[in-house]
Amino acid sequence: MTSNDELSIGERWYVARTLPNREVGAAMQLGAQGFRVFLPKIARTVRHARKMRHVRTPAFPAYLFVALDLDRDRWRSVNGTFGVARLVGADERPLPVPRGVVEAILDTVDETGVCRFDQGLLTGQRVRVIRGPFAEQLGELVRLDGAGRVRVLLEIMGGRIPAIVRSSDLVAAC
Structure with missing residues (x-):
């Protein structure tokens, strides 16, 4: 369940830790209780027994986000929801996710x-690395994956060297 609505006054996003592989069920249970839930998912290719299939899996396994107003909502009931281990917090109170x-x-x-954490990047595009050991190097984007990694062919010392970097470390080159 996702919601693109703006948070109302007093609401903040909080993180709920779920039981292993129970993110979807926990999100459904919380939604049934009237909580606004965001479970980010990514597309992933799974290979098994010589077959490939595309599946949607949680971007952050064992975690989901819940919009709460601690003064208004019965937030303690989140901890008692099937599939939820607990709200992430300190001193018996949940801690909000930074705005x-x-x-x-x-x-x-x-x-x-x-x-799509790779928005704006396309295979074959010229890119520039902006962080890391290859900072300021130019190259060509060869492959994107769902985990935020990309394969690029960097133009170094007159050759094209393959490297794997995070997509957040790249920008389109002019």
């Missing part, structure tokens, strides 16, 4: 409900 983090993730969700 803008969940909103930035929501902005990457495409029309199919999948988070």
Whole structure:
């Protein structure tokens, strides 16, 4: 369940830790209780027995986001929900996610409900590395994967050297 609606006054996003492989069930249970839930998913290719299939899996296994107003909502009931281990917090109170983090993730969700952390990057595109050991190197984007990694052919010392970097470390070259 996702929601692109703005948070109301007093609401913040909080993180709920789920039991292993229970993210979807926990999100459904919380939604049935009237909580607004965001479970970011990514597309992943799974290979098994010489077959490949495309599946949607949680971007953050064993975690989901819940919009709460601690003064208004019965937030303690989240901890008692089937599939939820507990809200992440300290001193018996949940800690909010820093403002803008969940909103930035929501902005990457495409029309199919999948988070596309590689938005704006296309295979074959010229790119420039902006961070890391290959900073300021130019290259060609060869492959994107669902985990936010990309394979690039960097133009170093007159040759083309393959490298794997995070998609967040790249920008389109002019």
